[in-house]
Amino acid sequence: xxxxFLAPKLKGDSWLKHIRNxxxxxxxxxxxxxxxxxxxxxxxxxxxxxxxxxxxxxLKCIASLGFGVDHILRDPDLPAxxxxxxxxxxxxxxxMSEYVLAAVLNHTRQFDLYRLDQTQKKWxxxxxxxxxxxxxxxxxxxHLGADAALKxxxxxxAVAGWSRTAKQVEGVRxxxxxxxxxxxxxxxxxxxxxxxxxxxxxxxxxRRTLSTLPKGAYxxxxxxxxxxxxEDLLEAIDKWSGRFKNRSDFIDAxxxxxxxxxxxxxxxxxxxxxxxxxxxxxxxxxxxVLPYQVIP
Numbered sequence: 001x002x003x004x005f006l007a008p009k010l011k012g013d014s015w016l017k018h019i020r021n022x023x024x025x026x027x028x029x030x031x032x033x034x035x036x037x038x039x040x041x042x043x044x045x046x047x048x049x050x051x052x053x054x055x056x057x058x059l060k061c062i063a064s065l066g067f068g069v070d071h072i073l074r075d076p077d078l079p080a081x082x083x084x085x086x087x088x089x090x091x092x093x094x095x096m097s098e099y100v101l102a103a104v105l106n107h108t109r110q111f112d113l114y115r116l117d118q119t120q121k122k123w124x125x126x127x128x129x130x131x132x133x134x135x136x137x138x139x140x141x142x143h144l145g146a147d148a149a150l151k152x153x154x155x156x157x158a159v160a161g162w163s164r165t166a167k168q169v170e171g172v173r174x175x176x177x178x179x180x181x182x183x184x185x186x187x188x189x190x191x192x193x194x195x196x197x198x199x200x201x202x203x204x205x206x207r208r209t210l211s212t213l214p215k216g217a218y219x220x221x222x223x224x225x226x227x228x229x230x231e232d233l234l235e236a237i238d239k240w241s242g243r244f245k246n247r248s249d250f251i252d253a254x255x256x257x258x259x260x261x262x263x264x265x266x267x268x269x270x271x272x273x274x275x276x277x278x279x280x281x282x283x284x285x286x287x288x289v290l291p292y293q294v295i296p
Contacts (some may be wrong), residue, residue, distance in 0.1 A: 137188025
């Protein structure tokens with residue numbers, strides 16, 4: 001079988017090594033060194049040049065190297081009738097759930113406010129939101145959404161899920177279809193978007209959906225930028241800026257938070273160098289001492 005690795009923006013060394021280890025009989029080619037286009041029957045893709053896939057007349061399968069397939073479906077010259085598959089990897093599912101949990105806890109435990117206080121060198125005691133008092137709504141209940149929902153439920157959050165078709169996940173309230181979207185949004189104190197990007201979900205985080213959320217809602221877009229209408233988000237920030245007087249104060253706080261984080265990372269990096277140097281010195285001392293130890 002002739003397989004084409006068509007991912008110009010990825011470093012493919014690791015992919016190629018493991019694919020060849022799985023089957024040494026695969027004729028694996030790396031774009032743009034394609035050879036005869038007629039030989040290619042399987043394409044591994046990530047952010048391929050538009051129009052490239054139509055050049056392979058005997059193509060039988062197009063496989064995404066990630067969870068999403070929007071980068072493939074955006075190609076207006078996608079070969080008709082060729083199946084499109086995607087990667088489903090437990091490690092990627094776990095990583096996304098970790099990201100979602102971190103974002104939710106950052107909000108409910110008010111870590112963003114504590115970091116802001118740090119930049120101002122002040123201490124203010126804050127009362128965290130209890131998980132059982134916070135309703136989390138997840139848009140997209142596929143592999144990623146279902147796993148994140150279960151882990152949030154394990155922490156005590158009230159979790160609901162919305163998708164195009166009904167999905168049953170234990171302990172998670174299910175909403176489905178256009179009819180259920182507004183009721184789902186109205187009960188989401190924290191909204192997490194994990195939808196695939198399709199023509200139907202493009203711009204789904206817009207003025208109407210954002211305005212349907214409860215006052216003070218928190219939005220986590222862990223999906224694609226194309227889901228969000230940025231102008232509508234800025235309008236919502238102006239309307240529901242909470243502790244900030246206006247958008248400028250909100251953005252100023254975000255910038256200061258970013259600067260503080262950068263300084264903290266640089267400090268941690270310097271500390272790590274010092275610790276590593278000290279560890280090396282201690283290891284050398286231990287090596288000198290060990291030969292003289294007496295073991296009874």
